Amino acid sequence: MSAEITIPAEEVKGSVRFIDVGVNLTDPVFRGMYRGKRKHDDDLQAVLERSRAAGVKSMIITGGSLDESEEALELAKQLGLYATVGCHPTRSTLFEKYNGGPDAYLDALDKLIEEHLNGKGRVVAVGECGLDYDRTHFAPQEVQKKYFRERLQLSLAKKHHLPLFLHSRAAHYDFVQILREEGFGEDGGKAVGAKGGVVHSFTGSGAEAEEYMSMGFHVSANGCSLKTEDNLAACKAIRPDKLMVETDAPWCSMTSTQASKKYLDTLPANFRSLFFPAAVQPEKFVTGKTVKGRNEPAAIGGIAWVIHRINEGISYEEVTEMAWNNTVEVFGLEELNEL
Numbered sequence: 001m002s003a004e005i006t007i008p009a010e011e012v013k014g015s016v017r018f019i020d021v022g023v024n025l026t027d028p029v030f031r032g033m034y035r036g037k038r039k040h041d042d043d044l045q046a047v048l049e050r051s052r053a054a055g056v057k058s059m060i061i062t063g064g065s066l067d068e069s070e071e072a073l074e075l076a077k078q079l080g081l082y083a084t085v086g087c088h089p090t091r092s093t094l095f096e097k098y099n100g101g102p103d104a105y106l107d108a109l110d111k112l113i114e115e116h117l118n119g120k121g122r123v124v125a126v127g128e129c130g131l132d133y134d135r136t137h138f139a140p141q142e143v144q145k146k147y148f149r150e151r152l153q154l155s156l157a158k159k160h161h162l163p164l165f166l167h168s169r170a171a172h173y174d175f176v177q178i179l180r181e182e183g184f185g186e187d188g189g190k191a192v193g194a195k196g197g198v199v200h201s202f203t204g205s206g207a208e209a210e211e212y213m214s215m216g217f218h219v220s221a222n223g224c225s226l227k228t229e230d231n232l233a234a235c236k237a238i239r240p241d242k243l244m245v246e247t248d249a250p251w252c253s254m255t256s257t258q259a260s261k262k263y264l265d266t267l268p269a270n271f272r273s274l275f276f277p278a279a280v281q282p283e284k285f286v287t288g289k290t291v292k293g294r295n296e297p298a299a300i301g302g303i304a305w306v307i308h309r310i311n312e313g314i315s316y317e318e319v320t321e322m323a324w325n326n327t328v329e330v331f332g333l334e335e336l337n338e339l
Helices: 044-053 066-079 102-114 141-149 153-160 172-181 187-192 206-214 229-235 269-275 297-310 316-331 334-338
Strands: 018-023 056-061 082-085 123-132 164-169 197-199 218-221 243-245
Touching (some): 018 243, 044 056, 056 066, 056 297, 102 153, 141 172, 153 187, 164 172, 243 316, 297 316
Parallel strands (some): 082 123, 164 197
């Protein structure tokens, strides 16, 4: 497909709106803490204000462990956002370290979901779950598979009729095999009581994206999805009706060394100032400035812009609205349409 813009930037009309489907607002860096050391003041409110100015209407805060899920839900309640509940594959050993063992850990996740299914700050997905074979030094493959399949999110998604927030790194074969064996091989597992979901932070191949979509899942892109030319080619395989966007902030920043830069260079100036405002090093923090190396939800507009640019014939407005509609439908966020 042509790399040339299909609609001139000056013809982008009106405002755009986003839902960041994966953001780690519980990370201490949003409170000025880096590896246990304070480098600047708590600026979470400024981060949120910048996101709102950039068109981010809501976010789903990622839960990566029992403790983090509890924190995510509390923060979501305070801020009027949403959260996921689950245990990241690299933290799978927490099941075995928990007081009472794996069954007690699962029961605690189950109870947390049960208590937050409705109202402000509710849980809208089970996860982050899946497999990560790039980081088996945190949790061996067999441990990850055990708690993905037997005592983790798959059973909870079925029980509570929730979508999955999925993670896959260098583990595609085992990942889809387990999903298929557990009844998620088609229509997102609706036949077994589940509600589809999204493979977030997608960095796989085009064929892998096609397989996820054929199984009824959506695919979410962020800065890590757009690093290389191969990444860009793979993201072209994501159908508009299956697309979501996210930042995975504070991770997965878009940088000048990535293949996406040539597309970001065409971003209209008014959008650039909103999505990528001026930044300073953490040690030189200035109120009102972003922090270098720390991704923010405001950058989500840049993700959508690159997706627009690599897909000939799909305008920026169409990309943003399709991602919005897909997210509202999968996670049951209809109230956002009234904002």
